[in-house]
Amino acid sequence: MSGGSYYVPDQSRFPIFMAFSLFLLVMGASSTINNLGDSTSNSVYILYAGLGCLFLTMFFWFRQVIKEHLAGLDSNQLKQSYVYGMAWFIFSEVMFFAAFFGALFYVRTFAVPWLAGEGEKGIGIAATELWQGFESTWPVITTPDQGEAYELAKKSMAWPGWDHALKWLPLWNTIVLLSSSVTVHFAHLALKNGNRKNFNILLGVTVFLALIFVGLQAAEYYEAYAHYGLTLNSGIYGSTFFMLTGFHGFHVMMGGLMLTIMLARSVFAGHFEDHDHFGFEAASWYWHFVDVVWVMLFLFVYIL
Amino acid sequence: MSAVIENHHDDHHHGPAKGLTRWLYTTNHKDIGTLYLWFSFAMFLVGGAMAMIIRAELFQPGMQIVEPEFYNQMITLHGLIMIFGGVMPAFVGLANWLIPMQIGAPDMALPRMNNLSFWILPFAFFILLSSLFMEGGAPNFGWTFYAPLSTEYAPPSTTFFIFSVHIMGASSIMGSINVVVTIMNMRAPGISLMKMPLFVWSWLITAYLLIAVMPVLAGAVTMMLMDIHFGTSFFNAAGGGDPVLFQHIFWFFGHPEVYIMILPAFGIVSHIIETFSRKKLFGHSSMVWAMLSIAILSFVVWAHHMFTVGLPLAAEIFFMWATMLIAVPTGVKVFNWVATMFRGSISFETPMLFAVAFVVLFTIGGLSGLMLAIVPADFQYHDTYFVVAHFHYVLVPGAIFSIMAAVYYWIPKWTGNMYDERLGRLHFWLSFIGVNVTFFPQHFIGLAGMPRRYPDYALQFADWNMVSSVGAFLFGFSQLLFLFIVLKTVMGGKKATGQVWEGAKGLEWSVASPAPYHTFSTPPKVD
Numbered sequence: 001m002s003g004g005s006y007y008v009p010d011q012s013r014f015p016i017f018m019a020f021s022l023f024l025l026v027m028g029a030s031s032t033i034n035n036l037g038d039s040t041s042n043s044v045y046i047l048y049a050g051l052g053c054l055f056l057t058m059f060f061w062f063r064q065v066i067k068e069h070l071a072g073l074d075s076n077q078l079k080q081s082y083v084y085g086m087a088w089f090i091f092s093e094v095m096f097f098a099a100f101f102g103a104l105f106y107v108r109t110f111a112v113p114w115l116a117g118e119g120e121k122g123i124g125i126a127a128t129e130l131w132q133g134f135e136s137t138w139p140v141i142t143t144p145d146q147g148e149a150y151e152l153a154k155k156s157m158a159w160p161g162w163d164h165a166l167k168w169l170p171l172w173n174t175i176v177l178l179s180s181s182v183t184v185h186f187a188h189l190a191l192k193n194g195n196r197k198n199f200n201i202l203l204g205v206t207v208f209l210a211l212i213f214v215g216l217q218a219a220e221y222y223e224a225y226a227h228y229g230l231t232l233n234s235g236i237y238g239s240t241f242f243m244l245t246g247f248h249g250f251h252v253m254m255g256g257l258m259l260t261i262m263l264a265r266s267v268f269a270g271h272f273e274d275h276d277h278f279g280f281e282a283a284s285w286y287w288h289f290v291d292v293v294w295v296m297l298f299l300f301v302y303i304l
Numbered sequence: 305m306s307a308v309i310e311n312h313h314d315d316h317h318h319g320p321a322k323g324l325t326r327w328l329y330t331t332n333h334k335d336i337g338t339l340y341l342w343f344s345f346a347m348f349l350v351g352g353a354m355a356m357i358i359r360a361e362l363f364q365p366g367m368q369i370v371e372p373e374f375y376n377q378m379i380t381l382h383g384l385i386m387i388f389g390g391v392m393p394a395f396v397g398l399a400n401w402l403i404p405m406q407i408g409a410p411d412m413a414l415p416r417m418n419n420l421s422f423w424i425l426p427f428a429f430f431i432l433l434s435s436l437f438m439e440g441g442a443p444n445f446g447w448t449f450y451a452p453l454s455t456e457y458a459p460p461s462t463t464f465f466i467f468s469v470h471i472m473g474a475s476s477i478m479g480s481i482n483v484v485v486t487i488m489n490m491r492a493p494g495i496s497l498m499k500m501p502l503f504v505w506s507w508l509i510t511a512y513l514l515i516a517v518m519p520v521l522a523g524a525v526t527m528m529l530m531d532i533h534f535g536t537s538f539f540n541a542a543g544g545g546d547p548v549l550f551q552h553i554f555w556f557f558g559h560p561e562v563y564i565m566i567l568p569a570f571g572i573v574s575h576i577i578e579t580f581s582r583k584k585l586f587g588h589s590s591m592v593w594a595m596l597s598i599a600i601l602s603f604v605v606w607a608h609h610m611f612t613v614g615l616p617l618a619a620e621i622f623f624m625w626a627t628m629l630i631a632v633p634t635g636v637k638v639f640n641w642v643a644t645m646f647r648g649s650i651s652f653e654t655p656m657l658f659a660v661a662f663v664v665l666f667t668i669g670g671l672s673g674l675m676l677a678i679v680p681a682d683f684q685y686h687d688t689y690f691v692v693a694h695f696h697y698v699l700v701p702g703a704i705f706s707i708m709a710a711v712y713y714w715i716p717k718w719t720g721n722m723y724d725e726r727l728g729r730l731h732f733w734l735s736f737i738g739v740n741v742t743f744f745p746q747h748f749i750g751l752a753g754m755p756r757r758y759p760d761y762a763l764q765f766a767d768w769n770m771v772s773s774v775g776a777f778l779f780g781f782s783q784l785l786f787l788f789i790v791l792k793t794v795m796g797g798k799k800a801t802g803q804v805w806e807g808a809k810g811l812e813w814s815v816a817s818p819a820p821y822h823t824f825s826t827p828p829k830v831d
Binding site: 005006008009010011012013014015016018019020022023026027029030033034036061077078080081084085088089091092093095096098099100102103106107110111112114115120121130131140143144145148149150231232233234235236237238239240242243 | 321325326328329330331409410411413414415416417419420423424427430431460463464466467468470471474477480481482484485488489490515516517518519520522523524526527529530533534535536537538541542543544545546548549552553556614615616617822825826
């Protein structure tokens with residue numbers, strides 16, 4: 001509810017610069033992807049230029065917002081706008097992952113059994129003529145076309161049983177990421193109690209755990225490609241595995257970057273007060289969100 | 305930068321900046337609303353020109369004007385441009401102009417992000433339209449871009465299409481977050497949720513739908529991109545995926561999207577009918593509950609677009625009943641509009657003409673939707689011109705008539721000038737006749753079995769196609785009259801009062817016409 005005067009910023013160059021950066025970014029990305037394998041193509045430089053402009057614009061835009069905040073221009077009402085805005089942004093991210101989880105559930109429940117001739121829609125030409133001998137299992141290691149068009153994976157990333165649990169990277173990844181959610185929570189508590197030193201340390205530990213997670217994830221991908229023969233080309237299991245964990249990993253990197261910036265703001269600029277730190281809180285919300293996504297991933301991609 | 309901050313309080317009450325930068329750098333909700341509305345008008349004319357090409361080709365059986373490949377590109381771009389470039393930005397423009405004024409807020413909650421949401425769009429549509437000139441031509445798989453047509457058999461420009469959809473989606477999500485935050489956080493004291501004007505309510509629900517489903521569309525095009533270029537098999541059975549999966553994901557986005565294009569229309573029409581009936585709107589809270597029900601149901605009806613793909617019987621029955629259930633809240637709304645007019649002192653100025661036509665013609669479109677919801681009947685109607693007639697009845701005399709009604713209704717508030725009533729009515733009657741002559745015969749040729757999306761057709765469909773094309777040209781060229789009327793009103797005309805319409809209620813009518821550059825810097829008192 002509106003109470004007093006609300007800060008309406010003056011004209012700003014940032015938005016149109018950002019729109020133009022996005023334009024460069026997607027033009028560059030599209031032409032790069034269309035020219036993959038063509039070494040004479042320079043389109044990747046447009047992509048880099050777009051990325052560079054995007055980060056620069058974001059840097060100056062956020063800097064401006066922080067300055068306005070420090071100048072006392074934003075009322076409690078404006079802060080409330082940021083709170084709502086971040087919450088709805090996270091909701092949109094939830095829906096983005098929902099599309100990929102929906103695809104996973106659909107292929108596991110319907111598409112793969114039907115292709116193998118099971119269930120109400122499984123009878124017919126698909127099972128008897130096209131994909132003879134295809135059996136419905138999850139993970140799908142042998143694709144319906146028996147790997148003619150798709151590379152055959154030797155092994156999946158699924159739960160290997162208790163005997164091998166300690167050597168199973170996803171378990172360690174889960175421990176690392178869940179711990180980082182705990183540390184970022186205690187960092188928040190330390191900040192609320194006015195304990196700057198503990199805040200910095202705990203936030204630093206969180207960022208460190210984020211780095212470990214990304215490192216372990218990279219190791220897992222290397223293992224998948226180099227030793228398991230599991231790639232993006234391995235049929236639907238590879239598709240869902242890499243897209244879900246890949247987008248999650250990308251979000252971990254974004255969240256980790258946000259937390260790193262918050263850490264730098266606290267350490268080098270002394271930003272954030274015990275009662276006034278929504279910038280950090282928004283980043284920590286985002287961090288808890290990527291954590292919850294991981295728990296879902298762990299359950300539905302790795303365990304079940 | 306810090307100088308800007310220090311000077312802030314001095315220049316808070318100034319008017320717009322001079323020159324081009326006013327529009328490039330603006331953070332003012334009225335400027336951004338104007339930009340959105342002009343952009344959507346431009347896209348409406350571009351998409352309309354494509355419709356003219358389509359109808360010209362269909363004027364007679366046989367191929368006469370364009371190549372089939374180009375025809376496919378036209379139907380694809382016509383759909384994408386009208387939906388993402390025409391209807392949606394027009395509603396966002398209206399939201400920008402009206403929501404802050406209707407709830408007594410000084411501006412949108414996040415003004416700079418508001419500007420960003422707009423300026424992404426011209427770039428996105430530049431990319432989409434430039435695909436016409438690329439090798440292999442523009443996307444040619446229909447606006448629904450079903451796999452595998454859009455993955456295995458698509459032109460290279462599909463990559464550009466995918467990324468332009470990505471940034472359009474980002475624009476929509478940011479715009480919607482802005483709307484939700486504005487409505488939740490910026491209402492003047494005293495405006496409780498149930499006292500909110502219906503246009504604001506309709507946009508709160510629309511924005512929620514947009515935030516929920518635009519990311520799903522982003523997911524769908526991302527899977528397409530990966531299937532095309534990086535070897536995944538989401539939509540390929542050989543790798544264990546399923547082309548039908550694409551349709552599920554697409555329509556999980558697509559059906560709420562349909563309501564995104566009609567809910568704001570419900571809000572607009574409620575205001576206009578109330579004003580020109582000079583009566584309190586019948587059933588304000590039931591209108592809100594009806595919109596909420598429609599929005600919630602929109603998430604569980606998507607597969608009614610896919611009855612013929614071979615769904616399990618249980619799914620067909622569930623989606624049939626869920627779809628029919630939507631007729632109940634929609635019926636409540638139509639009933640309330642009619643009940644508002646009942647025994648009112650009605651006058652038929654141009655906005656009211658469009659609003660009444662909306663109620664009648666949207667109901668026709670809704671009823672043909674009910675016919676399509678019946679599974680066994682849909683097996684006959686699926687992908688025929690009956691479907692084309694259905695969704696054009698809800699989109700053209702539905703969504704677009706409501707936008708035109710809104711423009712006539714609020715343009716005196718925006719420009720300070722009254723539009724030319726005589727020309728406005730002429731525009732209405734030409735559009736009304738044009739729309740019905742175009743789309744009503746498509747019911748007949750659809751029921752007779754003419755499939756949609758073909759550039760040629762069998763001889764027995766020739767007569768009604770010719771009639772339909774004549775209607776389309778009438779409707780299309782009438783919109784140039786609309787452009788003329790809008791420009792004439794912007795340039796000058798009879799001065800409008802603050803109240804503008806005798807029966808108008810609401811905060812936006814309490815300020816002068818044209819509305820000052822900044823309204824409600826401090827919140828108004830509302831009882």
